[in-house]
Amino acid sequence: MKIGFYNIQGGTGKTTIAANMAYYLSERIKTIYVDCDVYGGNSALLFNLEADPNTLNAYLDGKCSIEDIIHEYDNLSVVVCDTTPNAFDTDFNMERFLYFDNFVSKKYEVVIFDLPPNITEGNILFSGDIKFYKMMVVAEDSVPGILGALKTMELLNALNIGVMCTIVNKDRGIVDFEDILDENIEILPYDESIEMQWSEGEPIIKKKSNFGKELSYLTDDLLETYLEKDLATERALGIAKEFKESILGSEDGD
DSSP: OEEEEEOSSSOSSHHHHHHHHHHHHTTTSOEEEEEOOTTTOOHHHHTTOTTOOOSHHHHHTTSSOHHHHOEEETTEEEEOOOOSGGGGGOOOOHHHHHHHHHHHHHHOSEEEEEOOSOOOTTOGGGOTTOOOSEEEEEEESSHHHHHHHHHHHHHHHHTTOOEEEEEEEEEOSOOOGGGTOOSOEEEEEOOTTHHHHHHHTSOGGGSOOHHHHHHHHHHHHHIIIIIHHHHHHHHHHHHHHHHHHHHHHHHHHO
């Protein structure tokens, strides 16, 4: 199951939410977090991997294998991007990315794609070969933030990509967004302690904070409402496929 986190506007806290939610999910489901922002991703800081050369950029450039770029952080598998200026030299090889997508989709029950905040050519959002289960739109509690979320949902609708929910981040009571956003809305509070996670190199959800608490509640709700039933269906389909292949294989062998 592939879930994308997206907003055409940067700075909404998309990476913070995607990475922390992936970490929380990994305690119960085999999960991988993938930072797809090859030119501006900073998730390596969050997982203390900024010095590791094995990144999505290196894989796309043919410098290492898929196995090399999958790092383990507690129960979560993590793929990060290059945080150095060398990232701008990356050639986004879509063929290699599609191979990577196929690999992780088979190996993990949940794949979290942290998508870059742009609509430029080469963005995997526009690849008809990448099929997302649902998209999470991360907005910010501000007038530009809510307008950006509306434009993002309009774009996703045009691409026939369903929105699981809209997460309004950094809530400080600035905008009455309940009257503006018509999608399922979840709200996360502004929390100063979030800033510390980037310097400490660990997800904020590991600590007791208002943000961590609310994000854990949100993830539990999503598991119960959206994911558990669909994951059970995918598992059943996978078992049926393996069973069919085993029968066909035995028939070929006879």
